[in-house]
Amino acid sequence: MRRNPYTVEEGGMESLADALGLLPEELHKMILPADRVLGMLGTSKTMRTAVQNAKVHAHVRARSGVCFPDGLGLLENLNRLMAGCNITVLGLPHCKLGEGGARAMLEFLRQNTTLEKLDLRGNNLGDGAGLLLAEALGLNTTLHSLNLELNDLGVDAARALAEALGLNTTLHSLNLGYNELGVDGARALAEALRVNCTLRSLNLGNNELGVDGARALAEALRVNRTLEKLELRENDLGEEGARALAEALRVNGTLRALELTENNLGEDGARALAGALRVNSTLRELQLCNNEMEANGAWALADALRFNTTLTVLDLFGNEMEEEGARALAEALRRNTTLRELQLSNNHMRDDGALALADALRSNTTLTSLCLGENTLGDDGARALAVALRSNTTLTSLGLTENIIEDDGARALAETLRSNTTLRELDLSYNEIGDNGARALEAALVHNTTLLWLKLEGNETGN
Numbered sequence: 001m002r003r004n005p006y007t008v009e010e011g012g013m014e015s016l017a018d019a020l021g022l023l024p025e026e027l028h029k030m031i032l033p034a035d036r037v038l039g040m041l042g043t044s045k046t047m048r049t050a051v052q053n054a055k056v057h058a059h060v061r062a063r064s065g066v067c068f069p070d071g072l073g074l075l076e077n078l079n080r081l082m083a084g085c086n087i088t089v090l091g092l093p094h095c096k097l098g099e100g101g102a103r104a105m106l107e108f109l110r111q112n113t114t115l116e117k118l119d120l121r122g123n124n125l126g127d128g129a130g131l132l133l134a135e136a137l138g139l140n141t142t143l144h145s146l147n148l149e150l151n152d153l154g155v156d157a158a159r160a161l162a163e164a165l166g167l168n169t170t171l172h173s174l175n176l177g178y179n180e181l182g183v184d185g186a187r188a189l190a191e192a193l194r195v196n197c198t199l200r201s202l203n204l205g206n207n208e209l210g211v212d213g214a215r216a217l218a219e220a221l222r223v224n225r226t227l228e229k230l231e232l233r234e235n236d237l238g239e240e241g242a243r244a245l246a247e248a249l250r251v252n253g254t255l256r257a258l259e260l261t262e263n264n265l266g267e268d269g270a271r272a273l274a275g276a277l278r279v280n281s282t283l284r285e286l287q288l289c290n291n292e293m294e295a296n297g298a299w300a301l302a303d304a305l306r307f308n309t310t311l312t313v314l315d316l317f318g319n320e321m322e323e324e325g326a327r328a329l330a331e332a333l334r335r336n337t338t339l340r341e342l343q344l345s346n347n348h349m350r351d352d353g354a355l356a357l358a359d360a361l362r363s364n365t366t367l368t369s370l371c372l373g374e375n376t377l378g379d380d381g382a383r384a385l386a387v388a389l390r391s392n393t394t395l396t397s398l399g400l401t402e403n404i405i406e407d408d409g410a411r412a413l414a415e416t417l418r419s420n421t422t423l424r425e426l427d428l429s430y431n432e433i434g435d436n437g438a439r440a441l442e443a444a445l446v447h448n449t450t451l452l453w454l455k456l457e458g459n460e461t462g463n
Contacts, residue, residue, distance in 0.1 A: 130157020270297030298325030326353030354381030382409025410437025
């Protein structure tokens, strides 16, 4: 018997339950699995008819390891599925589809009138397949989300997709990460953003965009009024690229999230973005991991946080900010009243940096998540944070993984846990906590009724 290559998750349980209710009870129990996942091709014609008549929406994903080399057999399988349910979400990642698979998808999208989300990541589609999918995008009027990450699409595909975006009025999310689109691809997509009025999320991570690509997108952001999320990680944008995007942020009024991880932005890039944050009133999330901003960059961003009233998430992982950067950000936390999540892991902040941030937590009333992993924090830093948590009533998550905290630091945190009623997550994994520290934490949990997650793996405990 041929195994069904898909898993189908029914999207409206009440509709399916109603349909099953029309069938004999014995059949009902046999057909509906406990985990609510139904392999439609393995069911009876009666069941498929009942589901189809009930207009059930299905989420269809290829089973792990299933492949359709160059699209062989793909359209046949999809047509069978369409006969049994209304597909709204289709996931075919890493199925070796190739250009033949793109042709099959083009034909499928011509026929389908229900698909809203399509995931084709990692299929080696290539430029030719990108052109076919761009054609499909121009014809389809239901698709909201398209993931084409890791497909070697290239510049020609980017141009074709950009042309489709100029006409398409339904797509909300497009992921083109890791596709070697280059500067010309960025320019084409930037032109599309000038006229497209429906796309809300665009991922162009790792596409060799460079400074000129950043400038093209920045110009588009000056006039675009719908894009809310832009991901540009690992594109070697440099300080000049940061300046161009920062200038755009001064006038853009719709972007909510910007991802600029690993772009060699440096101190000057941090200063440019900080200047934009002083006047921008819409950006909510900013990710700046691994950009060599150092202490001076921290001071610039900290100063901006004193004036900014909209940013809620700031990720500064791996920026070599050290103790001085921690002091700058601590000063900002004493005044800022909107930041909710701050990621400062891998910044060489050490105990002195932890002491400064702990002191700020005493008066800050809005931060809910603070990550200080990989900062060489020892017992002194842990004790300072423990004292701060006795008076802080807003922090719910504290990350201290991969530091050098020993039993004394663990005991201090344990003592705080006996009375703290707001912390929900505490990550102490991969420190140097021994059995005594672990026992202290265990004893504290007898009294604490609010901590939901305590991570201690990778320490020097016994059992």
